[in-house]
Amino acid sequence: MIRVILPAHLRTLARITESEVKLEVAGAATLRSVLDALEARYPMLEGTLRDHVTRERRAFVRFFACQEDLSNDPPDTPLPEAVASGTEPLLVVGAIAGG
Amino acid sequence: MSKVRVLVGTRKGAFILSSDGKRQKWDVSGPHFPGWEMYHLKGSPADPDRIYASQSSGWFGQQVQRSSDGGQTWEPVGNKFVYEGTPGPHQWYDGKPHPWEFKRVWHLEPAWNDPDTVYAGVEDAAIFRSTDGGQNWQEMPGLRRHESGAKWQPGAGGMCLHTILLDPVNTARMYIAISAAGTFRSDDRGETWKPVNRGLRSLFLPNPEAEVGHCVHHVAMHSSRPDVLFMQKHWSVLRSDNAGELWQDVSGNLPGDHTVYREKDGTSKEFDQKGFGFVIDVHAHEPETVYVVPIKSDSHHFPPEGKLRVYRSRTGGNEWEPLSKGLPQSNCYVNVLRDAMSVDSLDKCGIYFGTTGGQVYASADGGDSWNAIVHDLPAVLSVEAQTIQ
Numbered sequence: 001m002i003r004v005i006l007p008a009h010l011r012t013l014a015r016i017t018e019s020e021v022k023l024e025v026a027g028a029a030t031l032r033s034v035l036d037a038l039e040a041r042y043p044m045l046e047g048t049l050r051d052h053v054t055r056e057r058r059a060f061v062r063f064f065a066c067q068e069d070l071s072n073d074p075p076d077t078p079l080p081e082a083v084a085s086g087t088e089p090l091l092v093v094g095a096i097a098g099g
Numbered sequence: 100m101s102k103v104r105v106l107v108g109t110r111k112g113a114f115i116l117s118s119d120g121k122r123q124k125w126d127v128s129g130p131h132f133p134g135w136e137m138y139h140l141k142g143s144p145a146d147p148d149r150i151y152a153s154q155s156s157g158w159f160g161q162q163v164q165r166s167s168d169g170g171q172t173w174e175p176v177g178n179k180f181v182y183e184g185t186p187g188p189h190q191w192y193d194g195k196p197h198p199w200e201f202k203r204v205w206h207l208e209p210a211w212n213d214p215d216t217v218y219a220g221v222e223d224a225a226i227f228r229s230t231d232g233g234q235n236w237q238e239m240p241g242l243r244r245h246e247s248g249a250k251w252q253p254g255a256g257g258m259c260l261h262t263i264l265l266d267p268v269n270t271a272r273m274y275i276a277i278s279a280a281g282t283f284r285s286d287d288r289g290e291t292w293k294p295v296n297r298g299l300r301s302l303f304l305p306n307p308e309a310e311v312g313h314c315v316h317h318v319a320m321h322s323s324r325p326d327v328l329f330m331q332k333h334w335s336v337l338r339s340d341n342a343g344e345l346w347q348d349v350s351g352n353l354p355g356d357h358t359v360y361r362e363k364d365g366t367s368k369e370f371d372q373k374g375f376g377f378v379i380d381v382h383a384h385e386p387e388t389v390y391v392v393p394i395k396s397d398s399h400h401f402p403p404e405g406k407l408r409v410y411r412s413r414t415g416g417n418e419w420e421p422l423s424k425g426l427p428q429s430n431c432y433v434n435v436l437r438d439a440m441s442v443d444s445l446d447k448c449g450i451y452f453g454t455t456g457g458q459v460y461a462s463a464d465g466g467d468s469w470n471a472i473v474h475d476l477p478a479v480l481s482v483e484a485q486t487i488q
Contacts, residue, residue, distance in 0.1 A: 044175040048159040094158040
């Protein structure tokens with residue numbers, strides 16, 4: 001079971017009332033597999049984190065876990081064991097921008 | 100009894116203002132989608148309780164929201180706007196080729212006769228259509244693939260397709276406008292398009308009378324006379340009496356500005372230009388009565404003399420009268436953006452406009468007097484009035 005914490009705007013958009021989303025991911029836990037599972041459960045999140053076509057991360061979205069920035073890791077990189085086991089959450093963060 | 104609903108899109112959410120036919124007391128609902136940029140909301144003429152809303156964010160991209168109960172509840176629908184094929188480049192600000200990139204939906208235009216059909220004008224400029232209530236969007240690529248497309252350049256606000264006008268009589272005909280490419284017309288339901296900019300004159304262009312490249316800010320039509328169009332261009336107000344084939348300047352006595360253009364060779368040209376602004380709309384029952392809100396100039400973007408005035412022409416242009424009763428007449432430095440004016444269709448036509456200062460002003464007497472319905476919203480991006488019978 002993977003725990004994902006989403007920014008408030010996306011929780012509102014997807015009508016998620018809990019503070020975090022719990023996902024079962026088949027196979028290895030990677031950014032790609034977790035985001036695929038997230039979008040499968042909440043289709044309205046498609047296009048909000050990754051481009052619809054290129055599947056590239058949107059510029060102002062970041063992925064953090066275990067005090068590391070995983071944003072620029074290749075999408076099939078295994079997530080840290082603590083995330084894969086559900087001990088630590090994967091944080092989806094709207095980057096600081098604006099002022 | 101008739102009611103009026105005013106849909107307001109702002110930088111930080113949407114608001115719905117409702118009143119009975121007297122339009123004296125208003126209920127304010129919102130913010131809907133707080134924190135999101137709401138570029139435009141518009142109801143279906145075929146079913147006023149069906150409303151579409153463009154919701155966007157620099158972080159999380161584009162959403163389209165749909166309501167089937169007049170804005171009480173909403174559901175996210177399709178947000179996948181993908182250009183047909185491999186889009187080629189348009190020109191960037193520096194004149195170099197720049198790939199077409201989807202950024203946001205500026206304008207949503209529901210069809211006259213079908214609440215499930217809706218058109219979307221987007222940045223970078225293109226038009227999309229949905230026939231299933233916004234779930235799926237298909238580009239109408241004939242516009243973007245027009246032979247002039249590679250020459251289109253963005254205006255300061257981006258290369259946006261901001262105006263969509265559907266001819267209610269000749270249902271194969273539609274118009275769009277792009278800043279800064281100009282106005283285009285299709286006579287075959289959006290399959291093919293032609294520029295309709297003859298008569299426009301833009302001094303910032305190497306050829307001021309070029310076929311494309313004009314910074315058209317907004318175009319308005321009266322549904323009873325769809326061949327007559329009114330345009331608010333970057334500078335000047337124009338009209339066409341032949342479906343855009345030829346435009347004539349009707350800026351008349353609108354306020355203006357003295358402008359100096361410096362040439363590369365060091366010489367300069369000086370011009371008196373009139374009628375800079377963004378919004379334009381037509382009275383619901385008087386097709387020759389037109390409204391604009393002049394702004395001092397393209398470098399100031401606030402009302403002349405700090406006085407917020409709507410200008411009305413009852414003669415289809417050229418002769419304009421300032422309307423100021425109830426509007427701030429000192430120290431007012433707001434702007435009124437291109438989609439932020441609308442009219443209702445009650446017997447005494449109501450006029451509405453919103454400002455970047457967060458006010459929405461309403462007139463229940465055709466513009467003779469004004470009141471602020473709300474004072475302190477986020478910057479207003481769009482205003483659409485619905486008359487509910």
